[in-house]
Amino acid sequence: MRIGFDAKRYFLNNTGLGNYSRDLIRILEKYAPENEYLKYTPKTGHQYIHQPTAQNNIRLPQGLINTTWPNLWRNQRIVDDLKKDKVDIFHGLSGEIPLGLAKAHIKSIVTIHDLIFLRHPELYHPIDRWIYKKKFKHACETSDRIVAISQCTKNDIVDLFHIPEEKIDVVYQGCHEAFKSTKTSEQKANLRNKLKLPQEFLLNVGTIEARKNILSVVKAIKDLDIPLVIVGKPTRYHQEILAYIQQNNMEHRIHFLQGLAMEELAILYASATVFIYPSIYEGFGIPIIEALYSGTPVITSNMGVFPEAGGPASCYIDPTNISKIQHAIKSLLSDSSKRDEMIKKGLEFVKKFNDDNLAAQWKKQYLTL
Template identity: 75%
Template sequence: MRIGFDAKRFFLNKTGLGNYSRDLVRILEKYVPENEYIKYTTKTGNYDIKDPNLEKTTRLPEGFINTRWPNLWRRRRIVHDLKKDNIDIFHGLSGEIPSGLAKAAIKSIVTIHDLIFMRHPELYHPIDRWIYKKKFRHACTAADRIIAISECTKNDIIDLFHIPENKIDVVYQGCHESFKTVKSEEQKRTIKEKLGLPQEFLLNVGTIEARKNILPVVKAIKDLAIPLVVVGKPTRYHQEVIEYIEQNKMENKVYFFQGLEMEELAILYAAATIFIYPSIYEGFGIPIIEALYSGTPVITSKMGVFPEAGGPSSCYVDPMDISQIHDAIKSLLQDTGKRKEMSKKGLEFVQKFNDDRVAQRMSAIYSAL
């Protein structure tokens, strides 16, 4: 089969949707090489399009109209190129597919990551909510199949867009290979020295925004002898966190970083004493998976998708309850045996998200179409 991908996020997003797109394409190319995979994008960002392998499997808009209005090409005119390339199935990796695929006899699949903009509309500008809702509703209605990245997201699609359950398949996200290799004590020592970190620390990874909800953790460690390391891009919410830190003289207890290389980040996960992820809502929560693969015990939110991602051996708390977060951290810090047990059982649980299983599941869906 010839599979075409909407690869805008593959090339232009460094985290989130970009990681999902790159990991899925990598997994399919490795485990199901009998198919051909073509990536369609308006730009290639920092990627070297002259790389022979990338050049062979990447398509950019051509001609005056398509290059002058690349978003029009992505939304509609791309179908002409898909037909020319004899694409059997087009897969929208980030909640969108172009119009006209059915008329061109091209099967379609769309991956829906989450419907946060509908579950928590207060976090989005009204215009953005309107655009997302229009795009996602069209994709869910027009696509032949829908991939939900979790059971939680599947239920949201059914509930909010009234899509029949039998049209939706759940395929969990893969995870970058860097998190799956055992890190040496020397590697851990080196990253801590480079970043100026103490021997033990809590780790949180993700954009520093209200939905990710890191402020309650900062408040929870105020009287605990453990620092917090936060890796992520700051937003306006970051200033609220900084203000609390300054008011309570916690500058030496909270470290902020961004822009780490993937291998550095993976070593940091493995070096952390506990990974904490108090997010209010996610489509899946890939940082939880990264922590489990790294052998690091996880504290996360008890509602929504988080138990689905964290499994039976992670620790679950009310993300808004500061005392509950405080007690969970304190308890695990005092119980080395419990942390080791969580690490061992978490690593066993996370094998369900291995690349070969993702590839097998996705390949079966393509073949059925």
């Protein structure tokens, strides 16, 4: 079977949709090598092509029109290339599929990660909301199957796009292999020294934006003796956090990092005393899975998708209640046996996200089209 992927994010996104695309294709290439996997992208990022043979399965726009207007190619003209390559199934990895697949008799699957732009429209420019809605609605209505990355996202698709729920399956995300190996004390100490971090700290990973709500954690630890490490790309919200930190003389306790290599990030997770993720809304929340695989206890939000990702052993809080966040942090920091229990149960829970389990679910998706 030949399966084509919309691989734009595979090559061009360092986080989020890029990680999802790379992990899914990696899992399929390992556990279902009987298929051929073609990656269609307007251009490539050299950092993700590690082997010369990888070039054999990459498809770029060809010809004057397609190379001049790569978005037109990706949204419509790509179908001619799919037909020429005799692709059996096209998989839109990031909520989009091109026009004309059904007419070309090419089966299609689309992955929907979230509908945040509809649940929280205040976070998006009106033009962006219009574009996202048009693309996602078309993909949901015209694809043969829809895969949601969580039950929460599936519920949103049914509710907001009125898609029959039997057309949608839930297949969770996995995460990078770097998080699944035990890290040594020496690795942890070396990284802490390199980054000038303390022995114990809270960790948060994700874009530093209002929806992620990390300012609530900064406020919660104002009177607690625990540093906080925040890893992520800053947005305007970052300035709001900095202002609070300066007003309360917390500069020495809050550490901002970005640009870590994947292996360094995995060691950082394993070095943290507690991982805290008080986001208001996510399609899934992959950093929670990364923390559980790393053997780090998790505090996260008690609503939406977060219990799906965190499982029964994580600690859940109201992300809008500063005192509840503070209480949860104090409770875990003072109870090492509770943290050990959470780590043990968390490692057992995340087995459901192991590569072989996800591969079996994806093979079923493709074979039943």
